[in-house]
Amino acid sequence: MPIRIPDDLPARKTLEDEGLMVMDSTRAARQDIRPLQIGLLNLMPNKERTETQFARLVAATPLQVDLTLVRVTDPGSRNTQEDYLNSFYKQWDEVRDRRFDGFIVTGAPIANLPFAEVRYWPEMVEIMDWTQTNVHHTMFICWGAQAALHHFHGVRRRRMETKAFGVFRHHIVNPRSPLLRGMSDSPMIPVSRYNDIDRASLGPDLEVLIDNPDIGVCMLADRRYRAAYMLNHLEYDNRSLADEYHRDLAAGLDPALPVNLYPDGDTSVEPENRWRSHGHLLFQNWINEIYQTTPFALADIGKSGA
Numbered sequence: 110m111p112i113r114i115p116d117d118l119p120a121r122k123t124l125e126d127e128g129l130m131v132m133d134s135t136r137a138a139r140q141d142i143r144p145l146q147i148g149l150l151n152l153m154p155n156k157e158r159t160e161t162q163f164a165r166l167v168a169a170t171p172l173q174v175d176l177t178l179v180r181v182t183d184p185g186s187r188n189t190q191e192d193y194l195n196s197f198y199k200q201w202d203e204v205r206d207r208r209f210d211g212f213i214v215t216g217a218p219i220a221n222l223p224f225a226e227v228r229y230w231p232e233m234v235e236i237m238d239w240t241q242t243n244v245h246h247t248m249f250i251c252w253g254a255q256a257a258l259h260h261f262h263g264v265r266r267r268r269m270e271t272k273a274f275g276v277f278r279h280h281i282v283n284p285r286s287p288l289l290r291g292m293s294d295s296p297m298i299p300v301s302r303y304n305d306i307d308r309a310s311l312g313p314d315l316e317v318l319i320d321n322p323d324i325g326v327c328m329l330a331d332r333r334y335r336a337a338y339m340l341n342h343l344e345y346d347n348r349s350l351a352d353e354y355h356r357d358l359a360a361g362l363d364p365a366l367p368v369n370l371y372p373d374g375d376t377s378v379e380p381e382n383r384w385r386s387h388g389h390l391l392f393q394n395w396i397n398e399i400y401q402t403t404p405f406a407l408a409d410i411g412k413s414g415a
Contacts, residue, residue, distance in 0.1 A: 118197050120161040144173040145210045145400060146407065148244075150236065151180060151198070152217035152253065156189040159215055160197075162344040166392035172400055179204055181229045181236075201232060205239060208410040210403045211396065212244040216251025216342075220303045224259055234260060240336070242411040245403040247336045248395060251302060254329075254338035258306060261334050262315060265307040273300045273324040275350065275368025276383060279341075282317050286330060288337060288394050289318060296387045297369070299345040300324060301353060306340070337395065343388035347380045 115121070147167055153159040160178055167174055180198045214236070219227055227233065237260050240247045249257040258264035276297050281289055298319070305325035311317070314334075319327035329338045342349065350367040354376075357364040370380050404415050 115197055118160075119157055120164045123161050123165075143405065143407075144175045145396065145403070146177070146208070147174050147396075148177045148179050148204065148207075148209045148212040150201075150212065150214045150253075151178060152215045154189070154218060156180075156194070156198070158346075158349075159344075162346060162349075163213060163215070166344055166388055167396065169389045170393050170396045172396060174396070177204065177207075177209070181232050183229055201236060205235075205243075208243045208407045210245045210407075210410070211399045212240055212247045214247065214249045214253035214257070216253055219252060224256055237261070241334065245335065245410050245415065246395070246399050247334075249336060249338050250344070251340060251342065254340050255304060255306065257334075257336060258315075258329075258338055261331070261336075262312055263310065264312075264315075265310040266304045267307055269303060269305050269324075272303050272365070273305075274354075274365060275300060276370050277321055277324055277368060279319050279321045279327050282320050286316075286318050287398050288328075288330065288391065290394050291390045292387055297383045298327060298387065299342040299350055299384060300327075301342060301350060302340065339391075343384055343391055345384070345388075347382035351376075351380050 149160065149163055151159050156178075164176060167176055178198045180194060180200060182200045182202055217227075224230055233256060237257055247257075255264075255266050259266065276299050278295050279298050281292055281294055281296070283289065284292070284294070296319075308326065311326075311329075314331060315338075316330045316332075317326055317328075318330050318337075321327055325340070327339070327341050330336075331338065350370050354364055354367050354370075366374055366376070372378050372381070404410055404412075409415055
């Protein structure tokens, strides 16, 4: 695939080493097509790792994609150097007048806070409303999904007795959904969250696509707001859960071992990635649906629900 990202973005070398095609601006300009405009609002502390995970999935399509990295207008980041953010990211105010074919909103490690107490919640509300006028289709992930479900539909979330942490087998509820084409009936999906959503608060506009009876809804579709909500993490690499476990262990938090991650529970063995194909399928299907339905002219996005 041709994905266009900044030449010196660290994710570029990672993608090239994995055999994915990364395009420079000169080559992109020679192709007589309109590249899809995809934005990534990255709310995670480790920006570099998260952007690489999503760029890897967006890059696995034969379509030309321009990926724009976006961050909230925040006074600073404790985990990412300001120079890095200024070099590779646009602040929300810098893209609010643009239109995007697709937009991804990541999770954020703020599960314990009520939404209204999140310091950038007013800006998040602006961004979520903006997706209805400036974005053709939005993919909300983890906390981003919970926030959007709360904002658009008043969906309630609840604190689980124990953190859902590991790789869990899920059930495909609607195999005919265009977002789930090619998926197996019971995919293994990484999960790391303290909260579930209250099924009783789901309205008729929301369709459950992937489910797990023990740890809750995994993914929903929303035709009214042209959105998909993925509460778990098909974008994760094989070390994501392992590194989270060892980080919490080092912090003295006594975390439970991630379910179904280490072979026979042996933490000395490198975890296998058993969800990679489903992550690629989900994002290829999402981008294909965007390509099939988005207006040719970017200026027409958001008009009459386009």
